[in-house]
Amino acid sequence: MTRLLLRRLRDLLVILVVVGTMMFFVIRLIPGDPALAILGPTARPADVAALRSAMGLDGSLWEQYLSWAGHVLHGDFGSSITYHQPVLGVVLEHIPPTLTLAVLSSVISFLLSVAVTSWYAVSPRNPLARALDRLSALGMAIPDFWISLVLVLVFSVTLRWLPSSGYHSLFTDPVQALPALVLPLVVLVIGQTALFVLTLRESMLGELPLAYLRTARAKGLSESRVMLRHVLPNALMPLITQLGSNFAMLVGGIVIIESIFVIPGLGHLLMGAVSTRDFPLIQGVTLFVALLFVLVNLLVDLSYAAIDPKVRVS
Amino acid sequence: MRRNRTLVLAAGALGLIVLIVLVLPVFLPSVSATDPVHRLLPPSAAHLLGTDSYGRDVASRLVSGGRASLGLSALITVCAAATGLVIGLVSGFFRAADAVLMRVMDAWMSFPAIILAMALAISLGASLWTELIALTVIFTPFTARVIRSRVLAVASRAYIGAARVSGMGRWKTLLVHVFPNVLPLALVQVVVLAAAAMLVDGAMSFLGLGIAPPTPTWGNMIAEGRSYLVTAPWLVVVPGVTIMLCVFLLNLVGSALRQAVDPRARTLHELQRLRTRTT
Numbered sequence: 001m002t003r004l005l006l007r008r009l010r011d012l013l014v015i016l017v018v019v020g021t022m023m024f025f026v027i028r029l030i031p032g033d034p035a036l037a038i039l040g041p042t043a044r045p046a047d048v049a050a051l052r053s054a055m056g057l058d059g060s061l062w063e064q065y066l067s068w069a070g071h072v073l074h075g076d077f078g079s080s081i082t083y084h085q086p087v088l089g090v091v092l093e094h095i096p097p098t099l100t101l102a103v104l105s106s107v108i109s110f111l112l113s114v115a116v117t118s119w120y121a122v123s124p125r126n127p128l129a130r131a132l133d134r135l136s137a138l139g140m141a142i143p144d145f146w147i148s149l150v151l152v153l154v155f156s157v158t159l160r161w162l163p164s165s166g167y168h169s170l171f172t173d174p175v176q177a178l179p180a181l182v183l184p185l186v187v188l189v190i191g192q193t194a195l196f197v198l199t200l201r202e203s204m205l206g207e208l209p210l211a212y213l214r215t216a217r218a219k220g221l222s223e224s225r226v227m228l229r230h231v232l233p234n235a236l237m238p239l240i241t242q243l244g245s246n247f248a249m250l251v252g253g254i255v256i257i258e259s260i261f262v263i264p265g266l267g268h269l270l271m272g273a274v275s276t277r278d279f280p281l282i283q284g285v286t287l288f289v290a291l292l293f294v295l296v297n298l299l300v301d302l303s304y305a306a307i308d309p310k311v312r313v314s
Numbered sequence: 315m316r317r318n319r320t321l322v323l324a325a326g327a328l329g330l331i332v333l334i335v336l337v338l339p340v341f342l343p344s345v346s347a348t349d350p351v352h353r354l355l356p357p358s359a360a361h362l363l364g365t366d367s368y369g370r371d372v373a374s375r376l377v378s379g380g381r382a383s384l385g386l387s388a389l390i391t392v393c394a395a396a397t398g399l400v401i402g403l404v405s406g407f408f409r410a411a412d413a414v415l416m417r418v419m420d421a422w423m424s425f426p427a428i429i430l431a432m433a434l435a436i437s438l439g440a441s442l443w444t445e446l447i448a449l450t451v452i453f454t455p456f457t458a459r460v461i462r463s464r465v466l467a468v469a470s471r472a473y474i475g476a477a478r479v480s481g482m483g484r485w486k487t488l489l490v491h492v493f494p495n496v497l498p499l500a501l502v503q504v505v506v507l508a509a510a511a512m513l514v515d516g517a518m519s520f521l522g523l524g525i526a527p528p529t530p531t532w533g534n535m536i537a538e539g540r541s542y543l544v545t546a547p548w549l550v551v552v553p554g555v556t557i558m559l560c561v562f563l564l565n566l567v568g569s570a571l572r573q574a575v576d577p578r579a580r581t582l583h584e585l586q587r588l589r590t591r592t593t
Binding site: 144149 | 417418420421423430432434438509513516517520521536540543544547550551553554557558559561562565566569
């Protein structure tokens with residue numbers, strides 16, 4: 001267990017270094033001078049040069065990289081050019097909306113998919129259970145940006161039931177926060193539930209031919225009890241993995257939905273940072289997203305080891 | 315048998331869509347002919363799917379956008395599948411390469427895809443090529459991982475050991491014995507990739523990171539129609555439903571194919587169907 005943990009922590013460090021380095025060089029592919037972007041096209045060249053050096057943008061690419069990496073190692077991510085604040089603070093400020101969406105949509109999708117799949121497993125001939133199960137194939141095919149627009153058209157524009165955009169904190173202002181969260185959550189839940197149902201069904205099917213089910217049936221358990229007490233718990237593992245990697249992707253990738261519904265989360269922040277050439281902010285956000293991504297994957301792996309003894313041994 | 319019918323029907327429908335996209339533009343009104351008098355018309359006999367804000371015929375744009383969307387998705391699929399296959403094969407078969415390659419793949423996957431796409435699109439100009447590069451890079455690690463796990467399973471079989479004992483070279487073993495056994499899975503992966511590529515391609519053009527207007531793609535048609543969501547909803551609905559239909563058909567083909575190449579999955583489904591009938 002400890003060895004596993006240590007090995008994963010080493011991997012985590014390697015991944016962060018690789019991502020940080022790749023990011024540093026990729027964003028420098030973006031043409032445009034951040035100093036010029038701040039001061040505007042009418043700025044005097046001397047001012048631009050001064051700002052460039054203040055932002056650590058002079059010197060060769062290599063020198064810039066070394067100085068940036070040095071600062072990061074000391075916990076200093078630099079200052080955002082557009083927010084005029086330390087990057088770390090800006091990033092932390094934008095985490096709650098994204099995390100709210102990611103956590104809520106993951107939990108709802110997980111529960112929904114387990115409910116739908118177990119219902120189908122227990123009563124495979126119920127037409128509604130079957131229809132819901134089949135619907136998952138369609139749910140996988142819906143483009144999220146498109147269904148967002150359609151939902152806005154139906155529920156905000158035509159029926160006027162729900163706001164089409166906006167965000168309020170769920171903790172300080174739940175009455176205002178909930179209606180605005182409904183549409184983005186529905187969009188996220190549709191795609192995820194479809195994926196989870198397919199994953200869970202596949203893995204439940206994989207359990208069906210195993211011998212322990214014969215034992216369970218032989219001792220007189222009803223078919224639905226066999227499904228719910230024996231097959232389902234054993235089939236949950238792949239779903240947990242899927243849930244974890246999906247959650248990690250949500251944390252870094254709700255870009256489109258956040259921008260359609262104007263939710264001030266990490267994805268929205270990132271889009272803005274790229275369009276304003278806010279290099280320090282882009283670097284900070286990506287490092288953070290990568291960190292969250294590997295941490296969530298680490299947690300999934302550890303929970304795997306905790307649940308399944310076979311993983312611990314290998 | 316039922317699976318085969320699904321496969322044939324879904325593949326046939328997809329083939330029909332491809333055929334329409336390739337042939338129909340010849341017979342439809344021009345894609346770029348603007349007609350300010352007849353703008354934002356609802357679907358009618360003259361314009362089957364209505365007209366957009368410039369008075370262009372939506373049906374012709376949809377069909378011609380299909381060339382871009384389907385063509386680009388196919389191209390992305392081929393590139394990502396090929397690189398993923400090579401990386402997966404090498405990494406699954408050579409332990410030394412595996413450690414390095416999989417770490418790189420992990421880092422790659424934790425890199426925000428959209429940033430890469432945006433950086434490429436902004437620096438090189440949003441075009442077919444930047445989207446192709448960005449999406450190939452995004453999809454490669456997923457394919458590589460799937461292929462690798464299959465290679466690992468194949469490599470532990472006795473006949474691989476037998477090949478080594480009989481003096482066959484490592485690379486030749488990989489090509490002659492491992493590759494053919496991985497190929498069916500790779501084909502399934504191609505279909506899965508194509509479905510994913512269609513969705514992400516739609517999202518990219520929607521964000522303005524793909525092929526730029528006035529060349530129509532299904533994604534940028536949705537983006538352009540967004541401003542007229544209330545007055546002309548068909549501008550958004552029509553291309554969206556088209557993307558959905560294609561992805562849905564591809565998913566059907568994918569799952570049917572997988573059951574065709576993987577006997578275990580097939581038996582499982584037979585089992586489940588047996589249960590459906592008996593309980």
